[in-house]
Amino acid sequence: QVQLVESGGGPVQAGGSLKLSxxxxxxxxxxxxxxxxxxxxxKEREFVADIYRNGRxxxxxxxxxxxxxxxxxxxxxxxxxxNPLQIEDTAVYYCAADCHTGFRxxxxxxxxxxxxxxS
Numbered sequence: 801q802v803q804l805v806e807s808g809g810g811p812v813q814a815g816g817s818l819k820l821s822x823x824x825x826x827x828x829x830x831x832x833x834x835x836x837x838x839x840x841x842x843k844e845r846e847f848v849a850d851i852y853r854n855g856r857x858x859x860x861x862x863x864x865x866x867x868x869x870x871x872x873x874x875x876x877x878x879x880x881x882x883n884p885l886q887i888e889d890t891a892v893y894y895c896a897a898d899c900h901t902g903f904r905x906x907x908x909x910x911x912x913x914x915x916x917x918x919s
Contacts, residue, residue: 802908803910811918819879820880823875836894838891846860849863
């Protein structure tokens with residue numbers, strides 16, 4: 801069974817930096833993108849960034865510049881660094897894996913982790 805477990809959230813100060821972690825547990829196969837999304841109250845969940853196992857990354861155009869996604873393939877942990885933090889980064893952050901094997905598509909999601917940025 802696949803589990804994505806986020807950690808590293810909590811209250812943080814604007815202007816600082818934060819590094820979220822997502823531990824990928826269990827066998828995922830196929831061509832997978834490992835992703836971070838976020839959701840603020842009253843808004844749709846939005847894509848933040850993704851990374852493939854070959855290292856290729858992509859970022860939301862509106863969020864590009866302050867976010868960095870990376871993947872430790874040995875421990876299978878996906879990171880999202882935010883620097884500098886802004887009040888508007890307050891959200892629940894979700895880790896996800898979108899995998900394709902032939903015509904089969906599997907999506908996995910973590911439970912989400914709260915980040916609260918204060919001034």
